[in-house]
Amino acid sequence: MSEFEVLGLAPKFNLDPAELEQAYFAAQRQWHPDRFLTQSADEKAEAAVKSTQVNQAYQTLKTPLLRARSLYAVLVGTLPESSQSEALLQDMMALQEKLMEDPEAAKAEVGQELDNCELHLVNAFDGDLEAVPELIERYAYLVRLKG
Amino acid sequence: MLLQLTEPGQTPEPHANERKVAIGIDLGTTHSVVAMVVNGQPKVMRLEEGIALIPSAVSYDGKTQVGHAALHTGSALTSTKRLMGRGSDDPIVEQFPRAIKVSDSMVTLQAHAHKTVTPVEVAADILRHIKSKAKEALGEPVGQAVITVPAYFDDAARAATKDAAQLAGLQVLRLINEPTAAALAYGLETGAEGIYAVYDLGGGTFDISLLKLEKSVFQVLATGGDLTLGGDDVDHALCQALDLQPTQEHLWAVRQAKEALADGEEVTLSSVPNLKVSQADLEKACQELVGRTISISQSVLEDSGLQANQITGVVLVGGSTRLQAVQQAVESFFHMPPLTDIDPDQAVALGAAIQAHGLSDGSDNLLLDVIPLSLGLETMGGIVEKILHRNSPIPAMAKQEFTTYQDGQMGLLVHVVQGEREFVDDCRSLARFELAGIPPMPAGTARIEITFMVDADGLLTVSAKELTTGMAQQVEVKPTFGLSSEEMASMLEASLAHGREDMENRLLQESIVAAGRLINELQSALDQDGSILGLDEYKSLRALMDQLKVGLESNDRDTIQACHENLEEKSRNFAELRVNTRLVGVSGD
Numbered sequence: 049m050s051e052f053e054v055l056g057l058a059p060k061f062n063l064d065p066a067e068l069e070q071a072y073f074a075a076q077r078q079w080h081p082d083r084f085l086t087q088s089a090d091e092k093a094e095a096a097v098k099s100t101q102v103n104q105a106y107q108t109l110k111t112p113l114l115r116a117r118s119l120y121a122v123l124v125g126t127l128p129e130s131s132q133s134e135a136l137l138q139d140m141m142a143l144q145e146k147l148m149e150d151p152e153a154a155k156a157e158v159g160q161e162l163d164n165c166e167l168h169l170v171n172a173f174d175g176d177l178e179a180v181p182e183l184i185e186r187y188a189y190l191v192r193l194k195g
Numbered sequence: 196m197l198l199q200l201t202e203p204g205q206t207p208e209p210h211a212n213e214r215k216v217a218i219g220i221d222l223g224t225t226h227s228v229v230a231m232v233v234n235g236q237p238k239v240m241r242l243e244e245g246i247a248l249i250p251s252a253v254s255y256d257g258k259t260q261v262g263h264a265a266l267h268t269g270s271a272l273t274s275t276k277r278l279m280g281r282g283s284d285d286p287i288v289e290q291f292p293r294a295i296k297v298s299d300s301m302v303t304l305q306a307h308a309h310k311t312v313t314p315v316e317v318a319a320d321i322l323r324h325i326k327s328k329a330k331e332a333l334g335e336p337v338g339q340a341v342i343t344v345p346a347y348f349d350d351a352a353r354a355a356t357k358d359a360a361q362l363a364g365l366q367v368l369r370l371i372n373e374p375t376a377a378a379l380a381y382g383l384e385t386g387a388e389g390i391y392a393v394y395d396l397g398g399g400t401f402d403i404s405l406l407k408l409e410k411s412v413f414q415v416l417a418t419g420g421d422l423t424l425g426g427d428d429v430d431h432a433l434c435q436a437l438d439l440q441p442t443q444e445h446l447w448a449v450r451q452a453k454e455a456l457a458d459g460e461e462v463t464l465s466s467v468p469n470l471k472v473s474q475a476d477l478e479k480a481c482q483e484l485v486g487r488t489i490s491i492s493q494s495v496l497e498d499s500g501l502q503a504n505q506i507t508g509v510v511l512v513g514g515s516t517r518l519q520a521v522q523q524a525v526e527s528f529f530h531m532p533p534l535t536d537i538d539p540d541q542a543v544a545l546g547a548a549i550q551a552h553g554l555s556d557g558s559d560n561l562l563l564d565v566i567p568l569s570l571g572l573e574t575m576g577g578i579v580e581k582i583l584h585r586n587s588p589i590p591a592m593a594k595q596e597f598t599t600y601q602d603g604q605m606g607l608l609v610h611v612v613q614g615e616r617e618f619v620d621d622c623r624s625l626a627r628f629e630l631a632g633i634p635p636m637p638a639g640t641a642r643i644e645i646t647f648m649v650d651a652d653g654l655l656t657v658s659a660k661e662l663t664t665g666m667a668q669q670v671e672v673k674p675t676f677g678l679s680s681e682e683m684a685s686m687l688e689a690s691l692a693h694g695r696e697d698m699e700n701r702l703l704q705e706s707i708v709a710a711g712r713l714i715n716e717l718q719s720a721l722d723q724d725g726s727i728l729g730l731d732e733y734k735s736l737r738a739l740m741d742q743l744k745v746g747l748e749s750n751d752r753d754t755i756q757a758c759h760e761n762l763e764e765k766s767r768n769f770a771e772l773r774v775n776t777r778l779v780g781v782s783g784d
Contacts, residue, residue, distance in 0.1 A: 073412050077561055081590060081651040085368060085554045096590055096650065103588040 051105035051118045059122045061115060061173040068109055075102040113191055116169055116184050123173075128181035136182060140189045147193065155194070162190045217339040217368060217555040218329055219547025221376070222318065222356065224276040224399030224425060225514070227251050228541055229325055230548035237380065237545040237552075242328040248540060249328075251276060253320045255306035257705050261324035269443075272304055274427055277399040278314040279359075280351030287423050290431070309711040309747075310704060318359035326365055339366045341551040343543050345400040346372035347420030347567045349613050350625050350655045357652070368554045370652040373397075374404035375415055375564055376546030377512040381537050382408045383549060383560070389507030390416070394525055394533070395543075396488060397513035399425040403492050405499045405506070414563040417499035417586045419491050424484060426515035429453060432480040437470060453477060457517045474519070481520040488521070489528050498586055509533040512542050564589055566649055573610035573619045575600070582647045585615065591649045596642055596662075603635040607643055611657050630659040632666060703752045710743055710759045717766055724773050732769070739765055 052059040055071040077083070079098040084091055108114040120128050143161070146154035165187045172179040218240070221228040226248040229240045239247045249262045252271035265271040277287050283296035293305040303311040312320075322342075329337045342365075344356050353370055360367045374393035381387065388408050395402040402420035406413055433449040434441045448466040455462040456477050464470045496503060509525055511533045516522065525533045553560050565588050571581040572595070583593045599607065607630045614622030633641050642662040649655050660667040717740060725733055739762045746758040 073409075073414075073561065076563060080561060080563070082369065082550075082554055082562065083557075086557075099651075100590045100592045100648070103591055107587065 049101075050122045051108045051115075052122060054101050054105035055109065057109070059119055061119050062170045063109060063115065065110075068106070072102065072106040075105075112166055112169070113184070113187050116173075116180070116187065119173060120177075120180055120184065123177060128184050131182035131185050133182050133185070136186055136189070139186075140193070143190075143193055158190055158193050162187070162194065165190060216329075216333060216335055216337045217341070217551040218325075218337055219376070219544050219549070219551045220322070220325060220340050220342045221373070221544035221547060222276065222321065222342055222344075223251055223543075224274050224397055224427065225251055226398070226540070227321055227325065228544035229329060230541070230544040231329075232548050232552035237548040239541050239544060240329060240332060242325065242332060249321075249325065251321055253312075253317050255310055255312065255704075257307075257708065259320055261321055270307065272306065272312070272317055273443075274399055275304065275314045275317040277423070277425075277427070278302055278304075279318065280349065280353070280355040281314075290427070307708070309707045315355050315359045316362065318356065319362035322360055322363035322365055326363055337365075339368050339551065339555060341368050341376075341547045341554065342370055343373045343376045343547050344370050344653075345395075345397075345420060345422060346374050346402040346404050346415075346418040346564075347400065347422055348372075348653075349422075349568055349623055350570075350653070351623070352422070353653050357654070367652070368551055370654075371547060371550055371562065372402070372404065372415070372418070372564055372567075372653075373543045374402045374418070374512065375406065375413060375562055376544075376550065377510060377537075377542040378404070378406045378408065378413050378546070379549055379560065379562065380542045380546035381510050381534075382413060384537065387508065390501065390505060392492070392506050392509045392529065393512055394488070394492070394509055394516065395420075395512040396515040396521060397425050398515065399423075399427050401425060401488050401491065403488070403495050405495060405501065411559045412561045412563065415565045415586075415588075416501070417495050418565055418567050419495035419498070420567065421487065421491060424487055425513075426450070426453075428484050429477075429481055429515065429518070432483070433472070433477065436476055436480050437464075437472065439467065439470075453518070457519070477518070478520045481518055485518075485520050485524045489524055492528060503529055506531075510537065510542075511535055512537075512539050514540055564651075564653070566591060566653060568613045568623075569615055570611070570613050570625075570647055570649070570655060571622070572597075572645060573612060577619045579612055579614075579617055579619055579622055582645070583649065587649075589649050589653055590651050592646065594644055594646045596644050598639050598643065599633065599636065599641040600638055602638050604638065604641070605633050605635065606631045607633065607659070609645065609657065609659055611655070625655065626657065628657075628659075630661065630666075633661050634664055636663075703750065703755075706752050706755045706759070707747060710747055710755050713759060713763065714740060714743060717762070720769070720773060727772050728769060736762075736766055736769060 050059065055075055057068070057071050076099065079095050079102055081092065081096050081099055084095040108118050117127060143154060143158060146157065165183060169180065169183050169187065172183055216231070218229055218231045228247055229242060230237050231240060241247050243249050243262050250266050252262065252265040252273045254260045254265035254268040254271040256268055256270055260268060272293065278291065278294070281287060281302060282300050283302045284299065288294050288296070288302055291304065295303045295305060295311060297303050303313050304317070306312045326337050340360065342356060342360055344353055356370060357367055374395045377395060378391060378393050391406050391408055393404045393406065400420065400422050401424040402418065404418040405416045407416055430446045430450050430453065431441050433453065434445050439445040444466055448464045452462045452464055452472045456472065456474055461471055461473045464472060506529055509529050509531065511522070511525065516539050522533060549560070550562065552558070565586045566583060567585060569581045569585045570583040571579040574580045580595065582595050583591055597607065608627065609630060610619065610627045611625045612619055612622040613625050616622050630643060644660045644662055646658045647655060658667060717736070721736065743758040743762050746754045749755070
């Protein structure tokens with residue numbers, strides 16, 4: 049079961065945070081262990097598992113990087129593999145250098161790059177799935193650089 | 196259910212068996228407060244002389260007393276919540292002159308001359324008192340409760356709290372976090388929506404939680420705190436500033452002065468004549484504490500990814516938020532005056548009562564809480580690998596695969612830790628267990644999956660499984676710092692048949708105290724004047740004394756009394772001899 053299915057959401061990258069939150073609240077209203085305190089042991093156990101899955105799905109979909117990976121798996125059937133892209137490596141090494149020279153400016157640039165990358169991911173998921181793995185990899189690098 | 200109270204074949208009254216009154220308990224460091232929902236409204240119960248606040252104090256002089264009665268004895272154990280789940284090397288232990296370090300993981304307290312108690316037992320005695328007082332007030336037994344804990348309580352302290360409730364014969368419907376409980380009470384009372392900060396500074400602990408309040412949903416976004424920060428520390432700092440020893444009497448006096456200064460500029464200390472305390476003294480004593488709470492608030496805000504201007508309101512909870520210095524610091528940090536339209540002493544208990552009612556009768560409210568501290572495992576080189584990150588919503592689960600690093604390695608030592616630091620030594624050790632019997636394989640080929648699960652009470656279970664063979668092992672994470680299950684079982688057994696047991700226990704305790712006194716007196720008499728006895732009599736008294744000491748260990752009142760009487764009778768001659776010799780000695784001077 050994908051994270052999207054757990055929360056009853058249509059699989060898409062450009063997820064409205066408010067929509068995600070409402071789906072999350074609705075699912076927890078149904079499954080949170082607090083609602084099963086007077087039920088049988090079996091029902092309690094099932095609720096505990098479901099409620100945990102709901103929390104995991106919410107945490108995943110809330111984070112752009114994890115959401116992108118999850119969506120790719122839904123659409124393609126496997127997790128994205130490393131692109132081994134030379135260009136990506138060059139870009140990241142350049143950013144790393146800047147971070148050492150002028151951390152303030154480089155941090156701002158990393159933030160900007162993250163926003164750009166997210167936009168590119170939206171487009172790629174809309175029609176250019178082959179471009180997705182490298183973008184995900186780029187996004188992951190950027191998140192790590194941001195610290 | 197173990198006990199079926201109705202005759203077989205008879206239909207019980209609807210719910211007569213399983214329906215029990217459920218209350219909310221704020222088990223605080225200095226005070227405990229009890230509340231319950233009556234006709235749909237949460238109400239604080241005034242269980243002690245019409246007062247809502249029950250001092251979290253227990254005394255053990257011959258009989259166990261709790262609350263105001265315990266304080267009046269002058270020998271009560273207080274603030275022991277700060278020791279819940281703590282190991283003996285914890286710095287907080289230094290604040291307890293009556294603490295005894297039993298082992299690395301165990302601290303007990305000297306209750307009186309011949310009795311020691313664990314912090315869990317003290318908490319159990321407070322809960323037992325609350326349970327019986329509530330039964331008196333309601334005319335029916337109370338069996339279930341929601342108990343609040345500081346949001347920042349780690350796994351060991353939560354487990355200890357649950358153990359205490361079990362010892363007191365209370366079924367814990369849920370452990371909930373104090374700031375979350377306060378937010379529930381505040382949100383339902385005012386209909387507030389938006390993002391709220393709950394700043395909770397009590398007697399011994401500080402918590403800050405950021406919550407999203409929206410149509411009966413109370414979602415914790417981030418939480419942080421310090422278990423060793425509270426009003427008690429202000430009292431200690433104030434004593435220091437005034438050059439007073441931190442004795443119980445002085446601490447009590449400065450606490451009263453502190454409370455009086457909530458609406459005054461200067462007061463005189465009750466027990467120390469001519470010593471005045473001014474608002475400025477108090478402010479100075481608070482400075483460090485307040486600064487620490489603000490820097491914790493800052494990091495929680497950063498964790499949540501929010502800016503201070505996105506906060507709708509700040510709710511103050513806990514008696515120490517009455518301090519002017521606290522209110523001013525909070526106002527300047529959040530750029531808004533804090534909300535004080537809820538009683539800071541009662542909000543937590545009211546929230547617990549609402550949740551207790553909701554859990555037993557059903558409700559629309561949804562509390563979504565998080566783990567306060569990251570949970571991880573020790574890996575090579577003493578580095579912590581975090582498995583579940585702080586602020587993950589509960590119930591939570593996470594898995595990680597590990598492998599063996601030696602050819603033919605048969606076991607894997609699993610060390611579970613809690614905390615944010617990178618090295619194991621800087622984190623809290625929760626449990627160690629060994630996954631044994633891994634079939635011999637080349638290094639790096641075994642696949643060991645370790646699963647962390649945190650339930651809705653915030654309690655952790657860790658299991659390990661070797662995937663190629665399916666061999667599994669599961670541990671509930673409490674052995675390191677909580678009670679072992681055998682200790683728990685024997686304590687439970689001891690507290691089962693309560694009323695009778697309590698009475699017998701009291702008589703036993705009295706006989707132990709009396710015997711201890713006799714031994715001490717005789718010991719020093721023999722040391723002083725043993726030479727006036729013949730060798731045989733001296734030896735026989737020594738032997739009888741040893742017999743009584745052995746008898747003490749039996750914990751059997753009849754044995755103790757028999758030995759006691761025997762020794763008393765046989766030592767009468769010695770006592771008379773002593774008096775005579777003394778008299779001769781005195782008159783001869």
